[in-house]
Amino acid sequence: MGLLLEQLLNGLQLGVMLFLLAAGLTLVFGIMGVINLAHGSLYMVGAFASAWVATKTGSALAALAAGLAAAALTGMAVELLVLRRLYARDHLDQVLATFGLILFFNQGMVLLFGRQPLFVEIPAALRGAVELAPGLPYPAYRLAIIAVGLLVAAGLYLLIQRTRTGMLVRAGATHREMVRALGVDIRLLYTLVFGLGALLAGLAGLMAGPIFSVQVGMGEQILIMTFVVVVIGGIGSVRGALAGAVLVGLVDTLLRAYLPAALRGVMQGPDADALAAGLASMGVYLLMAVVLLLRPRGLFPAHA
Amino acid sequence: MIERRGFLGAAGALAAAPFLARPARAQGTALKIGMITTLSGPGGYLGQDIRDAFALALEMQGGRLGNTPVQLLVEDDALKPGQGKQIAERFMKNEKIKLLTGVVFSNVLGAVAPDVLDAGGIYVSPNASPSTFAGRECHRNFWSIAWQNDSLHESAGQAAVNLGYKKMFILAPNYQAGKDAITGFKRLYKGEIVGEVYTRLDQTDYAAEMAQIRAAQPDAVYQFHPGGLGIAFLKQYVQAGLSQSIPMVLAEPSMDATTLGAVGEAALGIHVTAHWNTDFPNEANKRFVSAFMAKYNRVPTYYAQHGYDTALAIGAALAGTGGKVDDTEAFRRAMLPAKFESTRGKFAFGPNQHPVQDWYLVRVERGADGKPALVTKGRVLENHGDAYAGQCRL
Numbered sequence: 001m002g003l004l005l006e007q008l009l010n011g012l013q014l015g016v017m018l019f020l021l022a023a024g025l026t027l028v029f030g031i032m033g034v035i036n037l038a039h040g041s042l043y044m045v046g047a048f049a050s051a052w053v054a055t056k057t058g059s060a061l062a063a064l065a066a067g068l069a070a071a072a073l074t075g076m077a078v079e080l081l082v083l084r085r086l087y088a089r090d091h092l093d094q095v096l097a098t099f100g101l102i103l104f105f106n107q108g109m110v111l112l113f114g115r116q117p118l119f120v121e122i123p124a125a126l127r128g129a130v131e132l133a134p135g136l137p138y139p140a141y142r143l144a145i146i147a148v149g150l151l152v153a154a155g156l157y158l159l160i161q162r163t164r165t166g167m168l169v170r171a172g173a174t175h176r177e178m179v180r181a182l183g184v185d186i187r188l189l190y191t192l193v194f195g196l197g198a199l200l201a202g203l204a205g206l207m208a209g210p211i212f213s214v215q216v217g218m219g220e221q222i223l224i225m226t227f228v229v230v231v232i233g234g235i236g237s238v239r240g241a242l243a244g245a246v247l248v249g250l251v252d253t254l255l256r257a258y259l260p261a262a263l264r265g266v267m268q269g270p271d272a273d274a275l276a277a278g279l280a281s282m283g284v285y286l287l288m289a290v291v292l293l294l295r296p297r298g299l300f301p302a303h304a
Numbered sequence: 305m306i307e308r309r310g311f312l313g314a315a316g317a318l319a320a321a322p323f324l325a326r327p328a329r330a331q332g333t334a335l336k337i338g339m340i341t342t343l344s345g346p347g348g349y350l351g352q353d354i355r356d357a358f359a360l361a362l363e364m365q366g367g368r369l370g371n372t373p374v375q376l377l378v379e380d381d382a383l384k385p386g387q388g389k390q391i392a393e394r395f396m397k398n399e400k401i402k403l404l405t406g407v408v409f410s411n412v413l414g415a416v417a418p419d420v421l422d423a424g425g426i427y428v429s430p431n432a433s434p435s436t437f438a439g440r441e442c443h444r445n446f447w448s449i450a451w452q453n454d455s456l457h458e459s460a461g462q463a464a465v466n467l468g469y470k471k472m473f474i475l476a477p478n479y480q481a482g483k484d485a486i487t488g489f490k491r492l493y494k495g496e497i498v499g500e501v502y503t504r505l506d507q508t509d510y511a512a513e514m515a516q517i518r519a520a521q522p523d524a525v526y527q528f529h530p531g532g533l534g535i536a537f538l539k540q541y542v543q544a545g546l547s548q549s550i551p552m553v554l555a556e557p558s559m560d561a562t563t564l565g566a567v568g569e570a571a572l573g574i575h576v577t578a579h580w581n582t583d584f585p586n587e588a589n590k591r592f593v594s595a596f597m598a599k600y601n602r603v604p605t606y607y608a609q610h611g612y613d614t615a616l617a618i619g620a621a622l623a624g625t626g627g628k629v630d631d632t633e634a635f636r637r638a639m640l641p642a643k644f645e646s647t648r649g650k651f652a653f654g655p656n657q658h659p660v661q662d663w664y665l666v667r668v669e670r671g672a673d674g675k676p677a678l679v680t681k682g683r684v685l686e687n688h689g690d691a692y693a694g695q696c697r698l
Contacts, residue, residue, distance in 0.1 A: 277502030
C-alpha cells in the first residue's frame with residue numbers, strides 16, 4: 001500500500017513537471033497558432049541560468065530569480081526577433097525556424113558553459129525526506145515540486161478565468177480575429193503570453209536542475225512527452241494540459257513500476273522484463289492514440 | 305623523453321617486423337589521420353576529450369607520432385550513424401585517408417567501421433568496441449585500444465562478488481548497449497539477481513525505479529546509464545535516501561571525472577571498476593595527466609586516456625613501418641606487439657586485436673582538496689581479455 005502511494009506521488013510529480021512545460025506550449029499554440037519546438041530550449045535556459053547563479057552566489061533565491069528572468073526574457077526576445085515574422089506563415093516554416101532555434105541555443109550553451117553537465121545542489125531547506133506515513137519516506141524536494149506545480153496551476157486558473165488579461169487570452173484562443181477587430185493590442189498580448197510560457201518552462205527547468213542532468217540538449221528529451229501531453233489535453237487548453245500531464249505522469253510511472261511484475265506472473269523472467277520495458281515505453285503513446293480515437297480534439301478542446 | 309619513446313617504439317617494431325621496418329624518416333607531406341567523433345549534443349564531451357588528448361599526444365611529440373609527421377583531421381558525427389558514414393567516405397575518397405579513428409558510440413561505429421574495412425582502410429577504435437568486431441566478424445585491420453564493451457560490465461560483476469554482495473538489483477536502458485551491460489554483468493556475477501529493470505533511453509525521472517529498488521532490498525545496485533542519464537539516476541538515488549542503505553557498483557562509463565563533477569558529494573562511497581584512473585603511479589600516466597591538466601585545465605576522463613593511448617599505439621606502429629600505412633599487413637605486424645608505454649600500465653592485444661588488460665576497483669572518496677575524487681583500491685581482474693576472442697580466427 002505504501003509502495004503504491006509512493007508511486008502515485010512519483011507519477012503526480014512527473015505530471016506536474018510536464019504540466020509546467022505543457023501549459024506554456026499549449027497557450028502559445030492555442031492563442032498564437034505557433035508550433036514552438038524551441039520550448040525545450042527555454043527550459044534549458046532556465047536550468048542553466050539558475051545553476052550558474054547558484055554556483056556563483058550560493059543563494060537559492062537568487063538562482064530562482066535568475067532562472068525565471070533568463071527564461072522569460074529569452075522567450076520574449078525570441079518572440080520579438082523571430083516568431084513575430086512567422087505568425088502568417090504555415091506550420092512547416094514555424095517548425096523549421098524553431099528547430100533552427102534549438103540548434104542555435106544548444107550551440108550557444110556549449111559556447112557559454114562548455115559541454116560538461118553543470119552541478120546543482122538541492123536548496124538546504126528541501127534536503128532529506130519527509131515521513132508521510134510510518135515507513136514511507138518521500139524526498140522533500142519532490143513534494144516541493146508537486147506543491148509549486150499545483151500552486152502554478154491554481155494561479156493560472158485565476159489568471160485566465162478571473163482577470164481581464166485572462167479574458168483576452170481566452171478570447172484570443174477561440175476568436176483570434178474578433179479580438180483583433182475589437183482593437184486589442186494583440187502583439188503585446190502575444191509577447192506577454194509567450195513570456196509567460198517561457199517563464200513556466202524556465203521554472204520547470206530550474207526545478208529539474210537538482211534532479212535531472214543540467215546539460216546541453218536536456219530540453220529535447222522532455223519535449224516529446226510535453227507534446228504528447230498537449231495533444232492528449234487538447235491544444236490550447238490549460239485545463240487540458242493539467243489533466244493530460246497528470247494522466248501521462250501517472251500512466252508512465254505506474255506502467256514502469258508494475259508492468260514487469262504483472263508480466264512476470266505469466267511469462268519467463270528476462271522475457272517479461274524486456275517486454276514490459278517495451279510496453280511501458282509505448283504506454284503514453286498508446287494512451288495518446290486511444291484518446292485521439294475517442295476524442296479527436298483532446299480531452300478539453302479549446303476551440304470547441 | 306620523447307626521443308626515448310620514439311626509440312623504444314622503433315626498436316620494438318624492429319624486433320617484431322625485421323623485414324619491413326625501415327628507419328623512421330621525416331616526410332615531405334604529413335600522414336593524414338581521420339578522426340570521426342561525437343562533438344555535439346549531450347555526448348559531446350566524450351568526443352571532445354578523445355580529440356583533445358589525441359592532439360595532446362601529437363603536440364608532445366612535436367607534431368609527430370612514431371617520428372612520422374601527422375596531420376589530424378577531425379569531424380563531428382553528431383551521434384548520427386549516417387553522418388559518420390558520410391564523413392568516412394569523404395575522408396577516404398577525397399582526402400585519401402587510410403587510417404581512421406575516433407568514434408565514441410557503438411551505433412555510429414557500426415556504420416563507419418565496415419565501410420572503412422571494406423575499402424581496405426585501418427580503423428583504430430579509441431572507445432566503442434561492440435561484440436560485432438570482437439568475435440567471428442573480427443578483422444585484421446580493426447583495432448581496439450579501449451576495451452571490449454562487455455568487459456566493463458564483467459569487471460563490475462566480479463567486483464560485486466569480491467565485495468561480498470549476495471543480492472543485486474540491476475538496471476540499464478532498453479537498447480543494445482544496455483542489454484549488453486546486463487549480460488556482461490551476469491557473466492561473472494555469481495549471486496542472486498533480485499531485480500532486473502530496463503529503463504528508457506529518453507527517461508529523465510527514475511522515481512518509479514527507486515521505489516522498486518527500496519522494495520526489493522538488495523545488497524547493492526548495479527546500473528549502467530551513460531552520460532546525462534547516469535547523472536540524473538545518481539542524483540535521484542541519493543535524494544530517495546537509498547545511498548545510505550544500499551551501496552552501488554558501477555562500470556566506468558557511468559562515473560567519469562565529468563559525471564563526478566556534476567553529481568558532487570552524492571557520489572561518495574560508490575565503487576567503480578576501471579581499466580585506468582588518473583592516480584595510476586606509472587610514469588607514462590603521470591606525464592599524461594599533468595600535461596592534460598596543464599593544457600586543458602580539467603581532469604582527464606577515461607575518454608581522454610583512450611585518445612592519448614590510441615595516439616601512442618598508432619605512433620608505435622608508424623615507427624615500425626617508417627610512417628607507411630599503405631601496406632596494412634606491415635602496419636599490422638608493427639601494431640600487434642603494442643610497443644608503447646600505455647598510461648594504464650600493462651597492455652597487450654588479444655587474438656582478436658582487442659586489449660588484454662587488468663581491471664581495477666576504484667572508489668569515490670574525498671580527495672586532498674576535499675572534493676570527491678576517484679581513488680584506486682585494488683585489482684579486480686588480471687590479464688582480462690573478452691568472451692568473444694575464442695570465436696575470432698585471424
